[in-house]
Amino acid sequence: MTTYPSIDSELLRTFVAIADEGGYTKAGEVVNRTQSAVSMQMKRLEEDVVRRPLFLKDGRTISFTAEGQVLLGYARRILKLHSEVFNTLREPHMVGTVKIGTPDDYVMRFLPGILQRFAQAYPLVQVEVHCESSSQLLQRQDLDLSIVTREPGKEIGQILRQERFVWAVGAGFCPQEQTPMPLAMFNTDCFCRQWAINALQASGREFRVAYTSASLSAIMAVVSAGLAVTAQLQSLITSDLEVLGEQHGLPQLPSASIVLLRNPNNPSPITECLADHIAEGFRL
Template identity: 80%
Template sequence: MNYPAIDTELLRTFVAIADYGGFTRAAEVVNRTQSAVSMQMKRLEEDVLQRSVFERDGRQVRLTAEGQILLGYARRILKLHGEVMNTLREPHMVGSVRIGTPDDYVMRFLPGILSRFAQAYPLVQVEVHCESSAQLLQRQDLDLSIVTRMPGHEIGELLRQEHFVWAEAVGFNPHEQTPLPLAMFNSDCFCRAWACNALDAMGREYRVAYTSPSLSALMAVVSAGLAVTAQLQSLITPDLRILGEAEGLPQLPLSNIMLLRNERHQSPVTDTLAEHIIEGFRA
């Protein structure tokens, strides 16, 4: 059986009406007159679907049961349509890009960023290198690098500013031990140096009891109640509690998360991924 084709512009207008609750606001979003929007929906209901997708009550509109079903399909169709157009209309968005980042940002920020980028540009291969900020600053082969810097020592483009905090597992008190047991990244990590310098300045005894280049390994140790750690506040999970001066720990500095671009490796691919990274960190 042959069915009439559904124009993506009809679906785009339909989704706008569903999202904004009426024809007037949807008309502004899709840049059409209200009468044009009404004609589109009349065509969708009478000529294409031959059933109602809206219940009208004055100026208010609600989706019918069929409209609710169509909305899910419409979003998927428009998403696929966008992916196709991005791929075919931007043939330069083919290739590879190498980015470097500390392990902690991989867990917190990169999954969403890379997922959105892959959906928009499926032909681009992304190679991720996880190293400390100090190591990344020495590399010349990466297209983009995400690094941590103290205020006043910024280089590159600011992505996000975060508080650096102490934390331990809820229900445990390793902060009461002397010397204070720490779970920290390896010795070339800026964050470890900041934490140790702050403890030295206040004369607090400590020992680096656990080290790892992996954030998940450090968090496993801390969650078991074996040590205190110092990390970005956004990385503190619900099973941990933040510590401060009340627990005899010094205040830690703010940290700036910076994006570095390798000027020798600039391309539309790296520039586009950089924009995705900026949007993801600032969201």
């Protein structure tokens, strides 16, 4: 059986702190060590443990080598698992139910990985998932956490990610040959639908809303079949669809924010743990 040297979690903790804080001094404040102690730790990590250069130093700026970038990804995962082990074994009170609301948009793209990792860490917690539009979720008072899409300048809560809306079509569909161009969009309470319509009207492009649904899966099925064009956040576009742009005669669309809302009337450790998993999941 092949054996490998172990990596002290404290070395990884300091390594990640350097990445997050941008230098040895501030990292030392985070891990409660002097700058010289941090420097010694990193020398040990480079020379005795991984035996690879991890840092590129240009004056006061610290960046990472290719090996350092690889280690940083693993270090974050190792430290998170380390934390989850202790949370699971030392906090038996982590049982109960947490209610999360999300538009259908994010269920298939983000939730499976998030809920899988959360279940591994907290197997006794029951998660209720409620799928509704962002506007409906903003009206609810009974949810512990809500993931909603917000327009620029109207963000509330914790921003999970920001990205642009894009046009997408199925293979073989040529929007230039369709007049008026058929659209597949969410129902009328979706502001991104109005964005798409406003952009097309401003560009003088003829169109018609041919298909509507509250379900992203239904919209994508229509688009994949080559029946219409849609406008969705870029991360939601599946590999079987083609992203179109101005070179195809379609106007550029704005960006939107995906935000996480907490219920201030019902804070709990369970809710915060799931919120952390959600934030990480949307960064991936």
